[in-house]
Amino acid sequence: MKKLIRHPQVVYIARLLVIMTATTVFSIWLSNFGIGKENTLMVFMVGVLLTTTCTGGYQYGIVVSVISVMIFNYFFTVPLHTFAITNTNDIVLIFFFLTASVISSSLTVRFRKQLEIAQKNEQTARLLYEMSESFINVTGKDNIIQLGIRYIYEHTKYESAVELQDETVVDGSNGKYTSKDYMMVPIIGLTKQIGVLKIYNHNQGLTTEQELLIKTAANQIGIALDRELIYSEQEKIKLDMEREHMKGSMLRSISHDFRTPLTGIIGDCGLILESDGQDMDSIRQLAGDIDEQAAWLMKMMENILNMTKIESGKFEITKEQEVIEDIVYEAVRHVAGLQEHRKFTLTMPEEILLAEADGKMLVQVIINLLDNAMKHTQEGGRISLSVSWRNGRAYVQVEDDGDGISDDMMGHLFDEFTTSSEGGSDQVRGIGLGLAISRAVVTAHGGEIWAENRLEGGARFIFWIKAEKV
Known part of the structure; x- marks a missing residue:
């Protein structure tokens, strides 16, 4: 019963009956005040136009026009309350009314359809935009x-899939379909x-709107994928250029930094070979x-080897139970000139710290x-x-009273081939791999490393790894 009541034709018929009833009652009420038949027909004309506007087609307007003629004949032409017509003027009046009603209803329906088409086109244009x-x-x-698959499904309710020539397949469907589907x-x-x-x-x-939307989605997918491909190629070219630049910088740095100590080694060896009467202290100093x-x-060389492993993805660490104190003393022992040429202090915790x-x-x-x-x-x-040590972490901190870290260096301090040019290239040796390797090692241990400037002047480097007290 509810479906029958909500059916469009039932709704249109109900509206037609309501409009005709209201038009008839209003016309009879006007005639009681001496309003002429010609003006009464205008009321029925308004009823025809309202019916055409509020229903689904011009056929309802024609039906209302015929019913209006019959009601007008029955209530307002002589003899009253009959369907007979004796006055020729009434016949002509009814004929022109019927003709005008049909034309008006047709034009109204056409205008309404044009309006619906314009609204639909506007909606489609907005959707495409x-x-x-x-x-x-x-x-x-x-x-x-x-994104394209989602737009198509939301506005056509059809599932879809995309197959690219590079064998990329993205299927937005939930079922299996054959080539006929x-x-x-x-x-x-x-x-x-x-x-x-x-x-x-x-x-x-497909409807015209659906076909337009699908073709637009296909075009937009093609343009966006082309844009993505062009951007990827540009990034690849940029990355290749940066790599070439980095390789050039590395080769220049390596050649310079290898030449400096090799020159010193060759010179010291020459002095030792040429010295016939030098004492052992001088020879010992040259050997040192x-x-x-x-x-x-x-x-x-160890840094360069580690960086090549990191770049190739072959960098691995072998974890064992290690005492942090042993690691620190071993590192200090291998830094030549640290305690002889600098005022070095070492602070260790009272507890023994173990780390995997x-x-x-x-x-x-x-x-x-x-x-x-x-340096x-x-x-x-x-x-x-x-x-x-605090909260299950061992913190290692290295401080110095040097010039500190400049603002332009702070952002990429742990990048590869980052070196400071202050003081000249001969004064500060290195190819800028030490800090990059340090970050990779600490990160591989699940820790973190960072740098900051000291308020008193100089720099501070801190890293932590997980450890426990013994």
């Missing part, structure tokens, strides 16, 4: 395709076809210089931090190394 704007802001191949729309990029869009419409055909330069070369770590790699981290402090402090400068 919103779709185009959405594709501008989305990035990523899968996100672009999913879908239609294909090409996805065209800026210069060529890059894939197809499958619409699972079960061969039901050779040992220091060779140790520095070994540390630099790669001891060799952590030694390398502390060596890198101490070497960095040596940026003057002869006789102060360097301190302290270890503390």
Whole structure:
């Protein structure tokens, strides 16, 4: 019963009856005040127009026109309350009324359809604009395709899938379909076809609006994917250029930094070979210089080897139970000239700290931090190394009283090949790999490393790893 009441034709008939009843009652009421038949017909004309506007087609207007003529004949033409017409003027009046009613209802229906088409076109244009704007802001191949599939389903209720020529397939359907269940729309990029869009419409055909929306979605997917491809290629070119620049910088730095200690080693060896009457103290001092330069070369080669492992993805750590105190003393012992040429202080906690770590790699981290402090402090400068424990973490802190870290260096201090040019290239040796390697090692241990400037002047480097007291 509810479905019958809500049926469009039942609703239109109810509206027709209400309008005709109101028109008839109003016309009879006007006639009691001496209103002429011609004006009464205008009331019925308004009823015809209202019926055409409030119902679903001009046929309802024609029906109302005929009913209005019969009501007018019955109530307002002589003889009254009959369907007979004796006056020729009434016949002509009814004829022109009927003609005007049919024409008016037809024009009203046509105007209404044009209005509906215009509204639908406006809605479609707005939808296409919103779709185009959405594709501008989305990035990523899968996100672009999913956006198109979602738009198609929301506005056509048809599931779809995208197949690209690079064998990327994104299926937005929940079931299995055969080739008879879908239609294909090409996805065209800026210069060529890059894939197809499958619409699972079960061969039901598409309306004009649906076809326009689907083709627009396919075009937007193609343009967005082309844009993504161009952006990826630009980023790849930029990355390749940066890598080439970094390789050039690395080669220049390596050649310079290898030449300096090798020159010293060759010079000291020459002095030893040419000295016939030198005492043992002088020879011992030259041998010490050779040992220091060779140790520095070994540390630099170790950094280069570790960085190549990090770049190739083969960097691994082997964790064992290590005593933090042993790691620290081992690192301090390998930093040449630390205690002879700097005012060095070491602070260790009273407790023994154990950590599941790669001891060799952590030694390398502390060596890198101490070497960095040596490079940026003057002869006789102060360097301190302290270890503390709190909340299940062992904190290692290296401080110096050098010039500190400049603002432009702070943002990329732990990047590869980052070196300070202050003081000249001969004064500060290094190719800028120590801090980058230190960050990779600490991160691999699940810890964190950072740097900051001291209020008293100089820099402070801190890192932590998980540890426990014994």
